Amino acid sequence: MQIDVFNGDADGICALLQLRFAHPCKTQLITGVKRDINLLSKVQATKGDKITVLDISLAKNHQDAIRLLEQGVDIFYVDHHLIKIIPKHPNLKTLINMDSNVCTSLLMNQFLQGEFYQWGVVGAFGDNMSLTVIKAIEGFCLNDRELKALKQLGVCINYNAYGRSVEDLHIAPDVLYQKLSAYKSPFEFMADTPKLYQQLVSNYEADMACATKISANYDDDTVAVYEFPDTMWARRVNGVFANNLANQFPDRAHAILSLNTEDNSYQVSVRSPLNNKWGADELCSSFSTGGGRKSAAGINYLKKEERSLFIQRFKDKYR
Ligand SMILES: [Mn+2]
Numbered sequence: 001m002q003i004d005v006f007n008g009d010a011d012g013i014c015a016l017l018q019l020r021f022a023h024p025c026k027t028q029l030i031t032g033v034k035r036d037i038n039l040l041s042k043v044q045a046t047k048g049d050k051i052t053v054l055d056i057s058l059a060k061n062h063q064d065a066i067r068l069l070e071q072g073v074d075i076f077y078v079d080h081h082l083i084k085i086i087p088k089h090p091n092l093k094t095l096i097n098m099d100s101n102v103c104t105s106l107l108m109n110q111f112l113q114g115e116f117y118q119w120g121v122v123g124a125f126g127d128n129m130s131l132t133v134i135k136a137i138e139g140f141c142l143n144d145r146e147l148k149a150l151k152q153l154g155v156c157i158n159y160n161a162y163g164r165s166v167e168d169l170h171i172a173p174d175v176l177y178q179k180l181s182a183y184k185s186p187f188e189f190m191a192d193t194p195k196l197y198q199q200l201v202s203n204y205e206a207d208m209a210c211a212t213k214i215s216a217n218y219d220d221d222t223v224a225v226y227e228f229p230d231t232m233w234a235r236r237v238n239g240v241f242a243n244n245l246a247n248q249f250p251d252r253a254h255a256i257l258s259l260n261t262e263d264n265s266y267q268v269s270v271r272s273p274l275n276n277k278w279g280a281d282e283l284c285s286s287f288s289t290g291g292g293r294k295s296a297a298g299i300n301y302l303k304k305e306e307r308s309l310f311i312q313r314f315k316d317k318y319r
Contacts, residue, residue, distance in 0.1 A: 007055035008173025010126020010158035015108040018116040034161040040064035047072030055104035057081035103127040114139020125154030156200040207237040228258040250274035253318040268299040
């Protein structure tokens with residue numbers, strides 16, 4: 001059996017779309033909300049099964065990867081999240097690159113030599129890769145109007161994956177993947193299913209309109225901190241709002257603290273300055289439930305009493 005395990009965001013979905021267009025087969029899909037990264041723990045497999053894992057940290061899934069490898073399962077692992085030592089195993093094939101100008105969709109595009117690069121571009125826009133990086137990828141051939149359309153699609157597919165649980169999402173990521181997999185070109189998708197495409201766009205715009213009404217709790221030249229309430233739109237919008245702030249203020253680092261009233265904690269999204277992409281992973285990893293990449297990282301459960309400690313470390317990091 002083939003099992004495809006992928007992050008439910010645009011980067012995960014677009015990496016898998018490219019791979020399955022190039023190598024179609026019947027697969028079992030395992031995915032979740034963007035922050036649900038311990039996806040390998042959900043996998044039950046037996047000797048001879050093949051698993052593809054896309055866009056979730058191998059460091060965070062290390063134990064389950066070893067469990068499956070020891071069972072005689074073959075794993076193909078493609079990712080760009082922080083890992084110190086990549087494990088070696090005869091059944092494990094990895095394509096891992098932690099450069100901040102790389103994402104999983106771009107690694108897949110390279111692997112497939114640009115065959116379905118348009119979906120690679122969509123995934124890369126979802127992960128907030130720069131225009132310079134995207135224009136340099138293998139196979140690239142788009143005019144500015146097409147590029148703009150793919151950007152909007154990437155942002156909206158990515159946006160759909162944000163929420164505390166799949167119940168917060170407008171469309172479950174596995175369902176969205178299956179719908180998109182009918183279109184080898186994203187332009188066909190946008191032209192062919194205007195209803196679903198428009199739905200993705202309007203969901204995004206409605207939540208962004210709510211977010212832009214919130215002003216910063218603290219800001220100076222180097223950092224800005226926002227706090228969001230515990231509502232469905234806020235649970236969906238926080239990461240993307242952080243990306244937008246990063247684009248708008250490229251010399252400033254941003255943190256969004258989203259309240260979780262259930263356990264009196266915050267979910268934190270951090271973006272390092274776009275013009276100096278470093279430190280977000282280190283900052284977040286200094287808290288027990290934190291992790292991510294140099295440019296974008298987060299903390300799942302920041303206790304309310306750790307709020308000022310976090311803000312202090314955040315300011316110190318980027319001052
Ligand atoms: Mn990614």
